[in-house]
Amino acid sequence: MGAVDSPERSSRGGKKKKARVAIRIDMTPMVDVAFLLLIFFMVTTVFRLPQAMEINLPPESAGEAEVNEKNLLYLRVDPADSLWYNVGFENPKRMSWSELRGLLKERKNTIGDKLTIVAKIHRKAKYAHMVDLLDEFNLARTTRFSILKFDVTDDSLIALGGGPITRGL
Amino acid sequence: MARPVKKRIGIKIDMTPMVDVAFLLLIFFMSTTQFKPPEQVPINLPGSHSNLKLPESDILIISVAQDGRITMSLGAPNLDAQMGFMKPNERGMLRAVEYKPQEIGDLILKARVANLKVRLILKADKEAEYGAVEDVMAVLQKINMNRFNMVTELEKD
Numbered sequence: 138m139g140a141v142d143s144p145e146r147s148s149r150g151g152k153k154k155k156a157r158v159a160i161r162i163d164m165t166p167m168v169d170v171a172f173l174l175l176i177f178f179m180v181t182t183v184f185r186l187p188q189a190m191e192i193n194l195p196p197e198s199a200g201e202a203e204v205n206e207k208n209l210l211y212l213r214v215d216p217a218d219s220l221w222y223n224v225g226f227e228n229p230k231r232m233s234w235s236e237l238r239g240l241l242k243e244r245k246n247t248i249g250d251k252l253t254i255v256a257k258i259h260r261k262a263k264y265a266h267m268v269d270l271l272d273e274f275n276l277a278r279t280t281r282f283s284i285l286k287f288d289v290t291d292d293s294l295i296a297l298g299g300g301p302i303t304r305g306l
Numbered sequence: 307m308a309r310p311v312k313k314r315i316g317i318k319i320d321m322t323p324m325v326d327v328a329f330l331l332l333i334f335f336m337s338t339t340q341f342k343p344p345e346q347v348p349i350n351l352p353g354s355h356s357n358l359k360l361p362e363s364d365i366l367i368i369s370v371a372q373d374g375r376i377t378m379s380l381g382a383p384n385l386d387a388q389m390g391f392m393k394p395n396e397r398g399m400l401r402a403v404e405y406k407p408q409e410i411g412d413l414i415l416k417a418r419v420a421n422l423k424v425r426l427i428l429k430a431d432k433e434a435e436y437g438a439v440e441d442v443m444a445v446l447q448k449i450n451m452n453r454f455n456m457v458t459e460l461e462k463d
Contacts, residue, residue, distance in 0.1 A: 189455035190356040260437025265352040272354040
């Protein structure tokens with residue numbers, strides 16, 4: 138294995154001709170390693186699968202539930218993709234998306250499982266924000282939330298806080 | 307009688323051709339493999355922390371592209387052609403049919419009749435307007451298909 142053939146000497150005096158060396162390399166180990174690696178990567182490769190997020194819509198004829206206004210947290214997303222929040226009947230205040238997790242945590246700690254979230258997303262806002270909101274609700278282990286239509290009332294409420302006025306929803 | 311002792315023969319096989327062929331095949335498959343058929347409507351998925359696996363069979367995917375175009379798929383081109391979700395264009399290539407929000411309700415019910423186990427998957431572009439998704443969800447609510455999965459990409463932070 139790994140034999141290197143010895144050159145045949147044609148040492149017949151005269152000029153010293155450089156002898157050709159016939160090299161023969163055993164390729165078995167290389168092939169072994171190549172296949173080993175190939176099989177290793179084939180077996181260990183995990184293709185990145187998309188994840189899923191489950192959502193249950195309430196049936197259309199869902200009954201109404203009475204909720205104490207103090208337990209109610211409104212989250213609104215305006216067409217400019219800003220986030221507005223208010224508790225109960227307060228006026229909406231603008232907040233950044235990074236503050237959302239802290240807010241949910243704080244609400245959850247003070248109110249507990251009674252926390253009910255109403256999310257209103259403007260039609261012109263990005264779909265990603267709906268996923269973001271649901272994701273944060275899931276992370277905060279909040280199960281009581283509803284997604285409602287962003288209507289003209291929300292529009293004027295946000296305008297009170299200095300938000301964009303978007304007629305024609 | 308003494309058995310004639312079989313002479314051991316050292317076999318030496320030249321493996322070069324085998325290796326040549328193996329690598330040739332490897333390179334051929336590497337270069338020709340297409341991991342995912344190129345999507346007709348590219349969709350950038352939003353990120354989430356959900357780590358639920360997306361079901362792979364018995365699915366009905368409702369795709370909402372960035373510009374709000376809605377297409378549907380059962381996850382396999384032959385099934386799509388059967389259901390009419392994909393139709394051949396003038397060059398004979400299968401293309402996804404675009405639907406209006408008000409049209410998808412009947413189609414979902416049809417798909418559900420064909421396969422009772424079908425699960426709904428909403429695959430929307432993260433840049434799509436929420437309104438387009440809202441319309442789809444309103445339809446789902448109307449036909450009482452209240453449970454569905456939204457496709458997201460795993461995000462870590």
